[in-house]
Amino acid sequence: MTDSPLDNPSIARETGQARLPTRWGTFRIHGFEADNGGEHVALVMGDPAAADAPLVRVHSECLTGDALFSQRCDCGPQLEAAMKRIGETGEGIIVYLRQEGRGIGLLNKIRAYGLQDEEGADTVEANEALGFAADGRDYGVAASMLGSLGVSRVRLMTNNPAKVDGLEATGVRVVERLSLLAGRNHHNHAYLETKAAKFGHHLDAPDGGTDEA
Ligand SMILES: Nc1nc2c(ncn2[C@@H]2O[C@H](COP(=O)(O)OP(=O)(O)OP(=O)(O)O)[C@@H](O)[C@H]2O)c(=O)[nH]1
Numbered sequence: 001m002t003d004s005p006l007d008n009p010s011i012a013r014e015t016g017q018a019r020l021p022t023r024w025g026t027f028r029i030h031g032f033e034a035d036n037g038g039e040h041v042a043l044v045m046g047d048p049a050a051a052d053a054p055l056v057r058v059h060s061e062c063l064t065g066d067a068l069f070s071q072r073c074d075c076g077p078q079l080e081a082a083m084k085r086i087g088e089t090g091e092g093i094i095v096y097l098r099q100e101g102r103g104i105g106l107l108n109k110i111r112a113y114g115l116q117d118e119e120g121a122d123t124v125e126a127n128e129a130l131g132f133a134a135d136g137r138d139y140g141v142a143a144s145m146l147g148s149l150g151v152s153r154v155r156l157m158t159n160n161p162a163k164v165d166g167l168e169a170t171g172v173r174v175v176e177r178l179s180l181l182a183g184r185n186h187h188n189h190a191y192l193e194t195k196a197a198k199f200g201h202h203l204d205a206p207d208g209g210t211d212e213a
């Protein structure tokens, strides 16, 4: 397997912060620089460090879905739903990781999309045909960012069991998993089915997986 072109450093240092008004309320945006120079951000609302286990979304960058309104995936609506939920709660964090294309980068993701279009590959087969692992993400940098923000226990908005395990492996305690079902449409049906079949995403389950010790 080819190593991911996006190295996955595990330490991120805060570089600055500012006010970020959004449709769902005003966050503070914190900039972080990782060991390899990667740039990530966290959107913080309220005082999550004072909470026992605040609402957190660890979102992997998807330029096409988050910014360009693509319906190939569910990323944009998931990000909106997470920001809305935090806005309604008044407290929480969006950790926005620049791990585009499950870690293979934007240009390789577009090549993978091409293989899906032309050869009928699913997302996993396309990654593997390009010489990458099915999912090359690492959550160490998210743990480092949460640590800087004073958070070590979270209620995580995700359908992805590997994200829960990945965060737990880096020392973040996921006390509850909250489903984040949004943005299903006829273009992303196969993509979502592949996530459920090959990665075990919980796509029809309600909130669950609380493993409070
Ligand atoms: N390599 C590759 N990456 C993709 C593809 N479609 C979406 N992505 C990336 O997948 C990432 C989102 O991961 P997903 O597996 O959809 O969802 P998740 O974040 O693991 O799970 P949730 O927390 O439930 O949203 C983003 O970085 C997207 O850019 C694809 O076809 N190929």
Ligand SMILES: [Zn+2]
Pocket: 062, 064, 065, 066, 073, 074, 075, 076
């Ligand atoms: Zn996406």
